[in-house]
Amino acid sequence: MFYDHKEIEAKWQKYWADRQTFKAEWPSEKPKFYALTMFPYPSGAGLHVGHPLGYIACDIYARFKRHQGFNVLQPMGYDSFGLPAEQYAIQTGQHPALTTEVNINRYREQLDALGFSYDWSREVRTSRPAYYKWTQWIFMQLFDSWYNRETDRAEPISTLVARFEAGGNQGLDAACDADTPIFTATQWNAYTAAERQRMLLRYRLTYLAEAEVNWCPELGTVLANDEVVNGVSERGGFPVVRKKMTQWSMRITAYAQRLLDGLDRIDWPQPLKDAQTNWIGRSVGASVVFKTQPTAHQPDTFDIEVFTTRPDTIFGVSFMTLAPEHELVEKITTPEQARAVQDYVAASARRSERERMADVKTVSGVFTGAYAAHPLTGEPVPVWIGDYVLAGYGTGAVMAVPCGDQRDFDFARHFGIPIPNIFEGVSVEEEAYEDKQNAVIANSGFISGLGQKEAARQVIAALEEKGLGRGTINYRLRDAVFSRQRYWGEPFPVYYDAEGLPHLLPEHCLPLELPEVEKYLPTETGEPPLGNATRWAWDAQAEAVTDNARIDHKTVFPLELNTMPGWAGSSQYFNRYMDPRNDQALVSPEAIGYWKDVDVYIGGSEHATGHLLYSRFWQKFMFDRGWVPVDEYAQKLINQGMILGTSAFIHRRSGTQTYLSSGLAKGEQTEPIRVDANLVNASNELDTEALRSWQPQYAEAEFLSENGVFKVDREVEKMSKSKYNVVNPDQICEEYGADALRLYEMFLGPLEQSKPWNTAGLSGVYSFLKKLWRLYHQGPDRSFEVLDGEPSAESLKTLHKTIKKVTEDIQEFSFNTSVSSFMICVNELTAQNCRERAVLEPLAVLIEPYAPHMAEELWQKLGHQDSIARAPYPAFNPDFLVESTKEYPISFNGKLRFTMELPLDLSKDELEARVMADARTQEQLQGRTPKKVIVVPGRIVNIVG
Secondary structure, eight states, X not given: OXXXXXXXXXXXXXXXHHHTTXXXXXXXXXXXXXXXXXXOOOXXXXXXXXTHHHHHHHHHHHHHHHHTTOEEEOOOOXXXXXXXXXXXXXXXXXXXXXXXXXXXXXXXXXXXXXXXXOOGGGOOBTTSXXXXXXXXXXXXXXXXXXXXTTTTEEEEHHHXXXXXXXXXXXXXXXXXXXXXXXXXXXXXHHSOHHHHHXXXXXXXXXXXXXXXXXXXXXXXXXXXXXXXXXXXXXXXXXXXXXXXXXXXXXXXXXXXXXXXXXXXXXXXXXXXXXXXXXXXXXXXXXXXXXXXXXXXSOOSOOEEEEEESOGGGGGGOOEXXXXXXXXXXXXXXXXXXXXXXXXXXXXXXTSOHHHHHHOOSOOOOEEEEEEEEOTTTOOEEEEEEOTTSOTTSTTSEEEEOTTTOHHHHHHHHHHTOOOOGGGTTOOGGGSXXXXXXXXXXXXXXXXXXXXHHHHHHHHXXXXXHHTSEEEEEEESOOOEEOOBOOSSSOBOSEEEOXXXXXXXXXXXXXXXXXXXXXXXXXXXXXXXXXXXXXXXXXXXXXXXXXXXXXXXXSSEEEBOOXXXXXXXXXXXXXXXXXXXXXXXXXXXXXXXXXXXXXXXXXXXXXXXXXXXXXXXHHXXXXXXXXXXXXSOSBSBEEEOOOEEEEEEEEEEETTSSEEEOHHHHTTSOEEEEEEOGXXXXXXXXXXXXXXXXXXXXXXXXXXXXXXXXXXXXXXXXXXXXXXXXXXXXXXHHHHTOHHHHHHHHHHTSOTTXXXXXXXXXXXXXXXXXXXXXXXXXXXXXXXXXXXXXXXXXXXXXXXXXXXXXXXXXXXXXXXXXXXXXXXXXXXXXXXXXXXXXXXXXXXXXXXXXXXXXXXXXXXXXXXXXXXXXXXXXXXXXXXXXXXXXXXXXXXXXXXXXXXXXXETTOOHHHHHHHHHHSHHHHHHHTTOOOSEEEXXXXXXXXXXX
């Protein structure tokens, strides 16, 4: 019987689906193991061979733990809200739910074909109302909570109200807006209901505030920083500008220190930890207040607060720089500078924050015409604006010290801002910073002969005495904007009263489902797409959605028109998987108490400062409020590398539709153009006729070949549909099978590293599988044949060294080396003509995580009625690796002549007798009698003649 991968894989995939083989047990007395991969966004392109890398690795580990007797939870679902489906809906008029359903069905078909051991009974989709009910519920709990810095945890807003009623907010240490006023209990109790709600919004963990956002007019929505590349949207390449909008925000900054501290307790990759550490950006320093000087145009005085990590440099301040978006820019700019400032602000709005941060070479800025008083000397300090300062980082203002910062120095020199004479002409790179700083301190007349720390302490003390500063800790992390001007996302469970204040829907009314709309674009008046809904108002008496025409701001109110961002649904899905059909709670105490947290989580490092940071924030919040037992949801995280594709390029002669073969393009003025790599063979030869059919621009093109063939250039890069270098796993499974694909992806290299794909390499893995199959099938007709006799010592040794190596490799996630071990094992067993059940049965279990379809088939042929999935894992016996013989080097007068395999238990006399009796010894002696024979048992035999 030959190895028919198509028949075998179809058979067992149906078996697993019909019997729900991989459904996690609940309740269970077994120890739990929770294996998770980041769930995919179901795009219309489907999976390519790069996508399953992390899935295969996680599945191998999950199957391994199942064999070890664990109750394994390995779920899968879909991150099914998002902008791509909405953009497709705009282009085609199809509802995003319909296209998303089609895409999900395609993904499910591909995932099933790869043989993953998922518990599909727990599948979640973020776009299903039954799922986003709980995303909305968490939003409501965040709205109903505040962060108490005294207890270092989130607490119900009711406890904050009680404190306000008893003593106002005097002496209260809480996370809140920076400009929150101080009030007494008497003042609080005298506030109107609306005033109280506005005050509480300053403390809530999710709140409404005006924020600087990345606005993309073409897409009609706000974009996250990681969705903006070089000033344009990552999707579509549309211009993005910075603008202020009233948005829902999450007060993640309240958790900044805990997010940092938690990194020390979890087994996550160090580069990812470093990325989060840098993103949070903890800095110890001082907050300093510079007061603007009144002018005839602006008689009012304003406080400009800056944060500095080096308060001891305050006497080197030559000017101040504000972010172009700073709220004081318009107020303090003089009439003479107004036009220049307005033009600069408009230009800066067209650059993304990421672009501005990355640009360290350009020096640009404009003088506002205003001055601020130096807090310690009273000297006037000119106030400039520059786009190297970001409104959302720190206070949006910096005190510029040219002697201590290269960028400040370049700015001052570029604009001719006076620098203290002792620093004139001296760049930061030319002189040690500490020497210059000591000069600043000595020159100040205020501090002399002090080190940096003591100088900083005295400066802070002087600032505090004047009421113009204090020592503080600052974080680069900013509160997360949580609103999106999109249709295809979670609706906010919020309506607005006549004064524009937000109110939550009753919990029992969740979920608030997305309404139907005719258009998925913003309205003509600029409202988000939900503004197109005609039935999107809340009847507070009936507790139901009703027609907009009924809005009276008395009993019927407008609902929120924004939707939640893409990361909302992915910030709690790992908990929902534990109890996905519960309609009374996100997860029951019993389920969360058993599953607790994710044991191993596999996904891409590109989510370091997005999903992986926001989800940690939500978990810590839920821990504070008592809904989860741990404040870190994944104890171990692995970032898989990428499988790279090999792109194909043809060369177009500039200004023509003539294309040159690779060798002809050298020395010509050409443009490289990507083409579908599937049209190129292993010899880099392009099928030009297929290319003509592929895209219409090639139909009438001229192709200049070399010796009758047209060759392309190749380049290894990220596998992507846009690069035309994707390899479809369906084709691989059809030709080689899922087991071969699984083994090959693991065999390519270490899991964490990126590696290029080469379809030709699959033939070697496929040959290995056929060789493994033949171990169990003998004779001319290749019928199944396994013997019940005692295996040889060599076969047992081969088996147990493989068990040892593969087990160690799986535990270390070194799957590539374990595939090599399987190949060595099968070669050795084949050479040993092994047929014994005592070896071949545990071998089937051992390889099951990697090649589950073949293993199931072999297991059944071995006479088992149940699936191999929960068969006990083979036990390693070190006794079989104990060597019983030794290959002795036989030397004559110290020179090695040959070796002999001899039992280790022979005495010295027995060893000598065996060696002397060997024909090769006699040939070397040629009748002579040796002077002596040196025997070291277990090491050498040396004959001295």
